[in-house]
Amino acid sequence: MPDAYRGARDxxxxxxxxxxxxLNRQIQAAWEQxxxxxxxxxxxxxxxxxxxxxALLVGGLPVSADxxxxxxxxxxxxxxxxxxxEDRLAAxxxxxxxxxxxxxxxxxxxxxxxxxxxxVLIAVxxxxxxxxxxxxxxxxxxxxxxxxxxxxxxxYSAPSTRELLIEELAADAPLFRNRILEPxxxxxxxxxxxxxxRPLRVATRVIELAHGRMSLDREVAQxxxxxxxxxxxxxxxxxxxxxxxxxxxxxxxxxxGRKGAAPATLxxxxxxGVGKRxxxxxxxxxxxxxxxxxxxxxxxxxxxxxxxLGRAIAREAVxxxxxxxLTGFESVAEDPRALPKLSVLDAALADYLGPLVATTGxxxxxxxxxxxxxxxxxxxxxxxxxxxxxxLRTLAASGCPVDDQVDVDRIAARxxxxxxxxxxxxxxxxxxARGRGGGNGGTxxxxxxxxxxxxAGLRGVLDEKMSALGSRVTRRQAWEDLVxxxxxxxxxxxxxxxxxxxxQVYEQWGFARKLAKGLGVSALFAGPPGxxxxxxxxxxxxxxxxxxxxxxxxxxxxxxVGETEKNLAQVFDAAEAGHAILLFDEADSLFAxxxxxxxxVDRYANLxxxxxxxxMERFDGVTILTTNLESSMDTAFKRRxxxxxxxxxxxxxxxxxxxxxMIPAEAEVGEEMDFEEMSRTYEMSGGNIRNAVLRAAFxxxxxxESLTMDHLRRAADLEYIAMGRVFSSSTVER
Numbered sequence: 180m181p182d183a184y185r186g187a188r189d190x191x192x193x194x195x196x197x198x199x200x201x202l203n204r205q206i207q208a209a210w211e212q213x214x215x216x217x218x219x220x221x222x223x224x225x226x227x228x229x230x231x232x233x234a235l236l237v238g239g240l241p242v243s244a245d246x247x248x249x250x251x252x253x254x255x256x257x258x259x260x261x262x263x264x265e266d267r268l269a270a271x272x273x274x275x276x277x278x279x280x281x282x283x284x285x286x287x288x289x290x291x292x293x294x295x296x297x298x299v300l301i302a303v304x305x306x307x308x309x310x311x312x313x314x315x316x317x318x319x320x321x322x323x324x325x326x327x328x329x330x331x332x333x334x335y336s337a338p339s340t341r342e343l344l345i346e347e348l349a350a351d352a353p354l355f356r357n358r359i360l361e362p363x364x365x366x367x368x369x370x371x372x373x374x375x376x377r378p379l380r381v382a383t384r385v386i387e388l389a390h391g392r393m394s395l396d397r398e399v400a401q402x403x404x405x406x407x408x409x410x411x412x413x414x415x416x417x418x419x420x421x422x423x424x425x426x427x428x429x430x431x432x433x434x435x436g437r438k439g440a441a442p443a444t445l446x447x448x449x450x451x452g453v454g455k456r457x458x459x460x461x462x463x464x465x466x467x468x469x470x471x472x473x474x475x476x477x478x479x480x481x482x483x484x485x486x487x488l489g490r491a492i493a494r495e496a497v498x499x500x501x502x503x504x505l506t507g508f509e510s511v512a513e514d515p516r517a518l519p520k521l522s523v524l525d526a527a528l529a530d531y532l533g534p535l536v537a538t539t540g541x542x543x544x545x546x547x548x549x550x551x552x553x554x555x556x557x558x559x560x561x562x563x564x565x566x567x568x569x570x571l572r573t574l575a576a577s578g579c580p581v582d583d584q585v586d587v588d589r590i591a592a593r594x595x596x597x598x599x600x601x602x603x604x605x606x607x608x609x610x611x612a613r614g615r616g617g618g619n620g621g622t623x624x625x626x627x628x629x630x631x632x633x634x635a636g637l638r639g640v641l642d643e644k645m646s647a648l649g650s651r652v653t654r655r656q657a658w659e660d661l662v663x664x665x666x667x668x669x670x671x672x673x674x675x676x677x678x679x680x681x682x683q684v685y686e687q688w689g690f691a692r693k694l695a696k697g698l699g700v701s702a703l704f705a706g707p708p709g710x711x712x713x714x715x716x717x718x719x720x721x722x723x724x725x726x727x728x729x730x731x732x733x734x735x736x737x738x739x740v741g742e743t744e745k746n747l748a749q750v751f752d753a754a755e756a757g758h759a760i761l762l763f764d765e766a767d768s769l770f771a772x773x774x775x776x777x778x779x780v781d782r783y784a785n786l787x788x789x790x791x792x793x794x795m796e797r798f799d800g801v802t803i804l805t806t807n808l809e810s811s812m813d814t815a816f817k818r819r820x821x822x823x824x825x826x827x828x829x830x831x832x833x834x835x836x837x838x839x840x841m842i843p844a845e846a847e848v849g850e851e852m853d854f855e856e857m858s859r860t861y862e863m864s865g866g867n868i869r870n871a872v873l874r875a876a877f878x879x880x881x882x883x884e885s886l887t888m889d890h891l892r893r894a895a896d897l898e899y900i901a902m903g904r905v906f907s908s909s910t911v912e913r
Contacts (some may be wrong), residue, residue, distance in 0.1 A: 202313065
């Protein structure tokens, strides 16, 4: 038995020799038929004139120079050489080192004539000697590209193969649909040429495979990646029913593909990190496959380019036994502008008959019409018990010791997040622990993961998800700094009680099943500027140990239809995952009254408010809205809020407390302050009083003096002017 191939180059040499035999034979046949003039001189060191005495070595066999016997000997040599190639390929497979070419022809079930056609084209592409022979055979010294006629002459000229020509080289043949062969001609289509003159070239990808490059095609690699890193399904922490359902659906899809039917697309819906991709990868490994991950957001917009890319993706999926996973499905499924992109990709993948998966984090995704249909499967957040197990596993795998004070049960109960986010948070916590120079405030040994590290890791994950649309707010004030009316304080206390005792009332007392909608808490803080609305939101977040994110409405609202709702969905989903408090400052600009529809602008503005009403009702977290113009807010929206707390402008008694509370104990005060005069003279909110005191401090520091009443009065006058207020009569008399 012949030796196995030493490598792809060894195999190429054998195939080039076989192509040389084929070209020899056809030239001999053309000479015999008198349709190709004989040459008198040596041509490329291969051919001699028919009348010259001697022998010509072709394929290692001595061939006489006399007509028909030469063709017969070449046919025998071709048969022998073909057997030699197959035996050596089989030897390579037996040694566990199959060549990429073997994978290509096996994956696409290439016929013998298709393989020969490809090698004729490859030989002309990579060998100048074979290109010269092809030019001589076609009697065209200026030939640049191969064409159907050359391949027909070399491969399909025998009666037994002539009928395969149209089937295998037509413009819609599998070789073209799978981008193994590619037409040539720029803007001209194949139909612009006579059939035998249609230019042909083998795809660059196939030439790379012939040379042994078995990695993802460079064109596809710009937009996709192979992933074979999934853990076994036995490592999955969660309901086993989901594993069984995905396993059954993918196996059924693979079976349908083998029977020649395109299976429906499996659409997995669930929050980020819930395990959509990892479960698919685990099941794919059981099927002897891997994943080809294609982020839909990154795909090109131009239709022709996208169609070519889609066919290349299908080719690579077949070649690597990979299941394509289209991630970010909502980016095209819910955007009318992107639907054409999806239809083009859908058409390009029409010939791919294997399992196809799409994933999305949008729970409200509307499945578009796909040629192969779609099956939706929802993956839910892991239960609290499962989250405990995921935390324990990821902490153990982090490589860092864990402090004994870390309460995993409490962390799992506090943060209803997915396993993927837990893994990212644990990795961040471990990095924090390793980078710490000493212990955590002297309470924990160096290098151990503390509970504070896990919270910091979770905050980093949430910051990453929220940074595009909001920012985390850190407050330094304490409850002692808050000055509000007794009624406002009672409202705040009731709000805090609702937040602190939700678990007892909803879960232990069973009230959750009595509520048809979400278990979240929402509040509207209404009042003039500077009355403490945002400050109270910060105090509440500090009291509860939750992060407060102030949403940037300028980045939320978009002129494009549906974009505002998409941004809001991202905010609410991220806040639910990280158990954060959302703060919508100046909420009247976003939650405005719905109006009578007189134009498309009114219709879409109303849709935004409708979406907000529905999304906030489903939100299980805490939402705080502040407004200075409550009258402009939608009535139905206000009715559905859990709380409404008024922050009126402070009266004289409240202003007296505010003036006293604003001056720190460390400040240098030159005389006793008459805060009663200031509260009586200047009708200001807490925010304006803070500004006035700060101005007074800088006036005093600039003059090199301690803080005095004169500085306070001058600063208050300046603040009054900045407020656009008219001085009171007492101020003028002073």
